[in-house]
Amino acid sequence: MAKFFYALHISLFFAAVFAKSVEDGNKSRGKLSEQEHYDKEGQHNSEYDHEAFLGKQKKTFDQLTLEESKERLGKIVDKIDKDKDAKVTKEELGEWIKFTRDQYNEETIDKKWKDVIARLQKVMSRKDASSARTVDPDGAISWEDYNEVSYGGQSEEEIDDTYKGQVKREKRRWKMADLDQDGKLSREEFSAFYHPWDHEQTHDAVVQETIEDMDKDKDGVISLREYLKEVQPKDEKDMTEEELVQKRVDEEYFRTNRDKNKDGVMDKDEVKEWMFPSNYDAIKSEVTHLIYHADNDKDKLLTKEEILNNHKYFVGSKATNYGKDLTRHEEF
Ligand SMILES: [Ca+2]
Ligand SMILES: [Ca+2]
Ligand SMILES: [Ca+2]
Ligand SMILES: [Ca+2]
Numbered sequence: 001m002a003k004f005f006y007a008l009h010i011s012l013f014f015a016a017v018f019a020k021s022v023e024d025g026n027k028s029r030g031k032l033s034e035q036e037h038y039d040k041e042g043q044h045n046s047e048y049d050h051e052a053f054l055g056k057q058k059k060t061f062d063q064l065t066l067e068e069s070k071e072r073l074g075k076i077v078d079k080i081d082k083d084k085d086a087k088v089t090k091e092e093l094g095e096w097i098k099f100t101r102d103q104y105n106e107e108t109i110d111k112k113w114k115d116v117i118a119r120l121q122k123v124m125s126r127k128d129a130s131s132a133r134t135v136d137p138d139g140a141i142s143w144e145d146y147n148e149v150s151y152g153g154q155s156e157e158e159i160d161d162t163y164k165g166q167v168k169r170e171k172r173r174w175k176m177a178d179l180d181q182d183g184k185l186s187r188e189e190f191s192a193f194y195h196p197w198d199h200e201q202t203h204d205a206v207v208q209e210t211i212e213d214m215d216k217d218k219d220g221v222i223s224l225r226e227y228l229k230e231v232q233p234k235d236e237k238d239m240t241e242e243e244l245v246q247k248r249v250d251e252e253y254f255r256t257n258r259d260k261n262k263d264g265v266m267d268k269d270e271v272k273e274w275m276f277p278s279n280y281d282a283i284k285s286e287v288t289h290l291i292y293h294a295d296n297d298k299d300k301l302l303t304k305e306e307i308l309n310n311h312k313y314f315v316g317s318k319a320t321n322y323g324k325d326l327t328r329h330e331e332f
Helices: 002-023 046-054 057-062 066-080 090-126 143-151 161-177 187-194 200-214 224-231 241-258 268-275 282-294 304-309 318-331
Strands: none
Touching (some): 046 057, 046 090, 046 282, 066 090, 066 318, 090 143, 090 187, 090 282, 143 161, 161 187, 161 200, 200 224, 200 268, 224 241, 282 304
């Protein structure tokens, strides 16, 4: 059970990180990697692109020599170029990145789902034979099942105070994830429960959780003060000159971009637009980014040669990691 708790904490942790990191031009919307694309100083992080482009294969590439890595990249380019005209268009690149993302999410959920089913089966087997049941891995699970697996079947009143808030949130997410409202989650619905920011039906849960985390005075909306505290937790007296400048910028940004209806606070809709900006598409943005860096002759198409010449934007290798290790050692 501990492991499952841990995984959930991770997922909640990512939700919290997610809430914190959206100040860089909304780049976190539907992020294509667990990494940030740019660090706080605005430095570009290629790991983000590598994960967006390769998904789980990224780890394999990082172990290859530069030659092997480029060779495999060449083979991927052949796959991306669906119509085999030796040019990769932005549509082809977008389809590839979407395919990679979907495959990545699918694998994560598959593992999680199997884990829940196995745990549930274990719990059921421990019961006496008369009430035991066989859990159908293709079926759906009820909140009671989930509660049994995660919290030992305790009622909300019985649960330890430390977990009360978490259970409340999970129950709310559960209801939103349950699209057909039959009280149970199918594997598909469970995917929305587990990755709420990737599914529209659970976006409101993410918004509510974000508000609850930030809303210190519990009036249901986010004041400028609460917002600034989230973006920069330091007290003003402890801030550097640069951080003070940044604070002014953040303040201005709140007034002009976050508080759309100018009533001085961020309400649910405004927080939602912050979390899930309607005008931002992570895949399109990544495609534009990659083409910008690799399209040497500026014809808006990528040849295999252009991609291989600019391989560092697409894939890593042992060579790049070696370089990184060196810098790390120098820092010590
Ligand atoms: Ca359902
Ligand atoms: Ca408030
Ligand atoms: Ca407002
Ligand atoms: Ca080109």
